[in-house]
Amino acid sequence: MPRPNMNMKIGASPRCRCFCGASGTREAVVTLSLEEYECVRLIDYNGLTQAECAERMETSRATVQSLYAGARKKLARFLVEGTRLRVDGGHYQFSGNKESDTMRIAVTYENGQVFQHFGHTEQFKIYDIEKGEIKSSRVVDTNGQGHGALAGFLQEAGIDTLICGGIGGGARNALSEAGIRLFPGAEGDADEQVRSFIGGNLNYDPDTVCAHHEHESGADCGHGDCGHGSCH
Secondary structure (H helix, E strand, O other), X not given: OOOOOOOEEEOOOOOOOEEOXXXXXXXXXXXXXXXXXXXXXXXXXOOOXXXXXXXXHOOOHHHHHHHHHHHHHHHHHHHXXXXXXXXXXXXXXXXXXXXXOEEEEEEEEEOOEEOOEHHHOOEEEEEEEEOOEEEXXXXXXXXXXXXXXXXXXXXXXXXXXXXXOEOOHHHHHHHHHOOOEEEOOOOOEHHHXXXXXXXXXXXOOOOOOOOHHHHHOOOOOOXXXXXXXXXX
């Protein structure tokens, strides 16, 4: 039975959205939608029943049963076949519960646009979100801090979520250790990207990388550039 094209309630955005299996191949990818992820989070992680999960997501129990069964099958394939696993897409919106009432988002920023090289970011635009609305925003200077220090800079600023363009592996690890959710591969007007994120339809690519600084030292990440474009 096809899933209705409606926005179900999501209580929390995944902190990690891309996982590499044992096979290490880039071709075989299993994609878990945000609704499927939410079912697994609520039922298997938080211990809710399917009925309670349906109430939280403001959908029917039959829909939850279908989503949950599909999610478990995808997770089984990831574990058994060693594919790559992505959590992305779907029809959802963030709910107004305590997990998402308030949020502080940073965007790599230059002249109103999402700056495309995290490590060379000279400014961030920081947004305070309350109940799905932008309550305030401001532009802050990084004072020339490099890749390693920027994660700490964002952590000290109380950032929950970063939206950016290209970003290298070391910076990804630093952000993960700081507990900052990452949404790379975004482009265009910074304000519009934040509004899209709040609405659950941000156009981003979790596989986007920025290996510019690594290429300078002769290393190669296998991508040849920063995801889909230049890191400059």
